[in-house]
Amino acid sequence: MGSVTExxxxxxxxxxxxxxxxxxVVTGRVLAVGSKFSAGSSLVVHKFRSYGIKILxxxxxxITLGEGARVxxxxxxxxxxxEWLRIVEYILKKCLGKLCKVLIVGPPESGKxxxxxxxxxxxxxxxxxxxxxxxxxxQEDVLIPTTVALTEVSKPVLWLRELxxxxxxxxxxxxxxxxxxxxxxxxRELVDEAIELGFKAIVVNTDGWVGTTSGIEHKxxxxxxxxxxxxxxxxxxxxxxxxxxxxxxxEVIYAPKPAVVRERSRxxxxxxxxxxxxxxxxxxxxRRVKLSEVGLLNIRxxxxxxxxxxxxxxxxxxxxSDLNKIVFxxxxxxxxxxxxxxxxxxxxxxxxxxxxxxxxxxLRGAIVGLMGERLSDVGIGLILGVDLNSQEVITLTPWDxxxxxxxxxRVKLGEDFExxxxxxxxxx
Ligand SMILES: Nc1ncnc2c1ncn2[C@@H]1O[C@H](COP(=O)(O)OP(=O)(O)OP(=O)(O)O)[C@@H](O)[C@H]1O
Ligand SMILES: [Mg+2]
Numbered sequence: 001m002g003s004v005t006e007x008x009x010x011x012x013x014x015x016x017x018x019x020x021x022x023x024x025v026v027t028g029r030v031l032a033v034g035s036k037f038s039a040g041s042s043l044v045v046h047k048f049r050s051y052g053i054k055i056l057x058x059x060x061x062x063i064t065l066g067e068g069a070r071v072x073x074x075x076x077x078x079x080x081x082x083e084w085l086r087i088v089e090y091i092l093k094k095c096l097g098k099l100c101k102v103l104i105v106g107p108p109e110s111g112k113x114x115x116x117x118x119x120x121x122x123x124x125x126x127x128x129x130x131x132x133x134x135x136x137x138x139q140e141d142v143l144i145p146t147t148v149a150l151t152e153v154s155k156p157v158l159w160l161r162e163l164x165x166x167x168x169x170x171x172x173x174x175x176x177x178x179x180x181x182x183x184x185x186x187x188r189e190l191v192d193e194a195i196e197l198g199f200k201a202i203v204v205n206t207d208g209w210v211g212t213t214s215g216i217e218h219k220x221x222x223x224x225x226x227x228x229x230x231x232x233x234x235x236x237x238x239x240x241x242x243x244x245x246x247x248x249x250x251e252v253i254y255a256p257k258p259a260v261v262r263e264r265s266r267x268x269x270x271x272x273x274x275x276x277x278x279x280x281x282x283x284x285x286x287r288r289v290k291l292s293e294v295g296l297l298n299i300r301x302x303x304x305x306x307x308x309x310x311x312x313x314x315x316x317x318x319x320x321s322d323l324n325k326i327v328f329x330x331x332x333x334x335x336x337x338x339x340x341x342x343x344x345x346x347x348x349x350x351x352x353x354x355x356x357x358x359x360x361x362x363l364r365g366a367i368v369g370l371m372g373e374r375l376s377d378v379g380i381g382l383i384l385g386v387d388l389n390s391q392e393v394i395t396l397t398p399w400d401x402x403x404x405x406x407x408x409x410r411v412k413l414g415e416d417f418e419x420x421x422x423x424x425x426x427x428x
Contacts, residue, residue: 002066009055014074014081016052018262019045020066028059031081033114034088034121035156043158045069048272050262051114051158052079078259084115087255088122091230094251095128100201101191103226105219105242106234108208109264111257113141115234116205117160120153123201131199134160135187135222136207138174139269144276144380145174146367146409148186150194160205161276167193170369170377172409174273174419176207176218179410183207184218188225204228210238220245270419277417281382283398291391295371295405301337301358304330312338316355327360328388339388360386365412365420370397371405378403382413 006026009015017023023030024042031054032043045051047066052074063071091102102119106112116132123130130153134142141160142149149168157163169186176183187204194202206222209215216238223231223246231252233239239254246252264272296303307315307329315336318326328339335354343359363383372378379399386393393406414420 002064002069004062004064005071006060006062007071008058008060010058011055013055014052014079015055015061016050016072016074016079016260017045017063018050018068018070018072020047021045021069021071022064023053024062024064026060026062028061029056030054030059030061031056031085033158034084034118035125035158037156046159046161048262048264048268049159050260052081052258054081054085074260080111080256080258083256084118087232087253088119090253091119091232092122092126094230095123095201099195100230101204101226101228102201103204103206103223103228103231104234105206105210105231106208106238106257107210108139109261110208110234111255111261112136112205112208112234113139113160115232115255116203117153117157119232120201120203121156123203124153124156128201129199130201130203131166131194131197132160132163133187133190133194133202133204135183135190136205137171137176137179137183137186138207139272140276143168144280145273146170146172146411147380148183148190150190152199166197168377170380170407170409172367172369172407172411174411176209177214180218184221184225187222191226210235216241216245223250274416274418277413280380280398281396281413281417284382284396285398285400286384286394286396287381287400287403288387288390288392288394289403289406291393294403295375297369297371297405297407299406299408300332300335301328301330301339301356304332304335304337306330307336312336360388365414367409367411367413368393368395369407369409370395370399370403371407372402373404375405381406 022044025037025039027039029038104112104116120130120132133150134140135148142151143165147168149165151163171179171182171186173179232255234257243252312329322344325340325344326338330337337356339358366383368381370379370381379397381395381397384394412420
């Protein structure tokens with residue numbers, strides 16, 4: 001049980017709440033992440049998060065604090081709520097009466113996701129139908145990391161995890177460096193679909209890869225193809241750089257990050273990702289997917305021409321002891337794929353051929369995108385195994401409709417849905 005305190009605060013004061021905490025508004029009205037909460041309502045701050053809460057009218061609050069939680073009054077200059085308010089009011093004015101796309105850019109832990117929600121809440125409060133495309137594939141809150149998802153902000157929220165995804169794209173990795181084009185295309189497609197679905201404001205959150213010129217180039221490419229009306233940047237240096245690049249093409253605005261926040265360690269960020277995977281896959285059921293009935297978008301080994309053991313022996317010099325361990329082999333062009341149940345030393349001699357050796361056990365836990373009709377993204381699965389006798393992939397997924405295709409990701413999960421090291425490339 002947490003400790004409970006009651007506080008009474010006058011208008012305009014700002015409280016910083018570091019979770020886990022629950023705040024019941026007993027009397028008065030407060031503003032949290034761009035949403036107004038009146039007497040009788042309550043808000044929950046997750047244990048890895050903190051927020052600045054502005055008192056709008058003299059309020060009495062009942063605050064329940066969990067382990068490690070704290071509540072304190074923000075000192076002048078620490079909180080950014082008033083500046084963020086000014087910025088969202090400016091954006092609202094700019095967007096009045098037209099379709100508006102706003103892109104949020106900044107480094108990790110700089111308030112991107114919170115500003116995204118702050119702005120979206122504000123659009124909703126003034127009656128604009130608003131969608132959020134969470135394009136941060138590493139810290140994706142709407143669905144799971146490895147995806148980009150669209151959600152509608154249809155109620156006051158503090159965190160995107162409180163909302164349900166409408167549609168998504170499977171990107172397959174958690175660092176945009178390794179899925180550069182897919183991460184950009186996924187965002188662009190979801191923005192287009194959001195427009196088709198009738199959203200009048202679309203707020204796009206992006207990943208935090210902005211510390212290098214390559215990272216900025218990735219953001220500039222997103223800008224080029226998404227064509228936002230405004231870009232909001234949560235870091236001064238990135239703002240200056242980006243402004244010099246594109247301010248003649250699109251308006252770039254600086255939104256400062258709060259000075260004091262609940263910072264998350266690497267492990268906590270991993271745990272946050274694990275929570276998202278857990279939430280999604282714990283609703284999953286085991287499904288067997290017949291390889292002959294699906295398209296294999298990057299599962300190359302299984303798509304090659306099957307080799308008999310004799311053919312393989314002619315192509316490669318493999319010791320007999322290792323040959324027994326090979327359960328499947330195929331060939332495409334100059335590449336030979338061999339699949340084994342257990343690890344073998346792949347330094348087999350060959351003449352100028354590329355050999356891809358795959359250990360089936362390595363695939364267990366790999367994330368795989370599931371495609372439906374017309375190459376649509378319908379679900380995500382976890383590979384539990386590959387049965388080469390029945391030619392089936394066994395997956396765990398909450399998706400229960402038809403599966404027409406598989407696209408292998410580069411993330412692998414272990415017990416308890418923790419990431420267990422990525423796969424550097426698609427290995428099948
Ligand atoms: N006004 C605020 N006052 C105090 N803490 C805040 C405020 N706004 C956001 N935070 C906290 O700051 C941290 C970083 O914010 P946020 O998650 O929005 O940043 P981000 O750039 O999206 O990070 P990530 O790289 O993890 O996606 C979070 O713990 C968040 O709860
Ligand atoms: Mg974020």
